[in-house]
Amino acid sequence: MLARILTLSLGLLALPLACVANPTQAKFASLAAKNGGVVRLDSELYDTITAKDREWSVVVQLTAMGDQFKCAPCRQFDPNFNAVAKSWHSKIPADKRDTHFFATLDFADGRDVFARLGLQSAPFVNFFPIAKGPNKKPGKQDSWSYDFNTFSFDATTFAQKISEHTIVPVPYRAPPNYALMINVASAIVIGGLAARFAYKYFGPIIFSRWTWALAVVLTMLTFISGHMFVKIRGMPSTMRGQWIAGGYQNQYGAEVTVIGGIYGALAFAQLMLILGVPHAKNAGSQRMSIYIFSFLMIIVFSMLVSLFRIKNPSYPFRMLF
The missing domain is CATH 3.40.30.10 (Glutaredoxin)
Incomplete structure (x- = not known):
């Protein structure tokens, strides 16, 4: 019993010494x-x-x-x-x-x-x-x-x-980004209100197949005309008085307008033959519309082939000119 008391006393005496060691x-x-x-x-x-x-x-x-x-x-x-x-x-x-x-x-x-x-x-x-x-x-x-x-x-x-170098990992966690949360929530609410307003007043236009058809055609003309090629490479509009660049790997800015216009005219003529002619009032108007838009397609396509020959004289095909 005496030994236990002595051991406990020594332990209690050593405690403050350890604290100030x-x-x-x-x-x-x-x-x-x-x-x-x-x-x-x-x-x-x-x-x-x-x-x-x-x-x-x-x-x-x-x-x-x-x-x-x-x-x-x-x-x-x-x-x-x-x-x-x-x-x-x-x-x-x-x-x-x-x-x-x-x-x-x-x-x-x-x-x-x-x-x-x-x-x-x-x-x-x-x-x-x-x-x-x-x-x-x-x-x-x-x-x-x-x-x-x-x-x-x-x-x-x-x-x-x-x-990596402490005896236990540092328990740090980044605080929540409340500003980002508020901005995202605000954007969702504003976007929802804007969508509701647009649907209420512009729904017939937004969901019309003609609206999307026009958007698709314009998008196709933008890329077919070479607009992105000129934009990415920073090509000039013209050079040394020439607006057509030689070779199929080069293109000036002025060509974008011409090529876009040519393909736009071809698309217009094609759509009129498909959608417009069947709704003509009589057979005479229908026949005349076919002649006009067919002739337009031939002329415009001849211009497109001619443009290919200008860019590369060895191009083997031609139509009217």
Whole structure:
């Protein structure tokens, strides 16, 4: 019985000693707690928190937030760094939380550190692994720098990269993008109201087969005429007084109008023969319509074949001219 009491007493006496076994680590834990999980450094604290005998890991952000520096990347990354640090400090149990710290050193508070490291730009992020103690990973662990060009300024990416080197992953989750949600919801509501209004007042036009037939014909003429070819390649309208480019692989802007007009006339004549002629009032009008639109097709198609011969004189076919 006496032995049990003695053992319990020794354990209780050892408890406070264990709590203050590393006062430096406890100091940084206190500084982090006062600032949302981020330890604000000066030159002296920087040397202490990155000391070679540290029993903790630390990721240090070297930044320049002063207005005189006009460091846009610093202002872009600092909120993300703070958000990741806050998630670590607020969600990780204390026994594991205090094995890793997030710290930041501003240029105004540590000019000599920036000079010592030879930094000419900011922000700059270094990760220092645990150097000794029970939480040290086996094997040699070297410090490394976070590459913004490779991993970006995004908080989620930053947290994932840091999680590869901490004893537990950083529990960071990006907050919901409420602005995007509101914009999407607003767009859906406005789109629905617009569709209802359009259906009420323009429904017969929108759902008419003639409307869609016209849209299809115009779309086909746009692509057949070579409009996209000229647009993509930035071809001139004319060159050296010529509006027809030689060869089938070249085309000027003026040709688009001519070719589109030719195919449009052919489509019109064809549609009139199919849709217009059967509805003529009498046989004479019907016969005359057939002659007119057939002759129009022959003339216009002859012009199209002639255009092929102009672009390539070796083209073997011709019609009227």
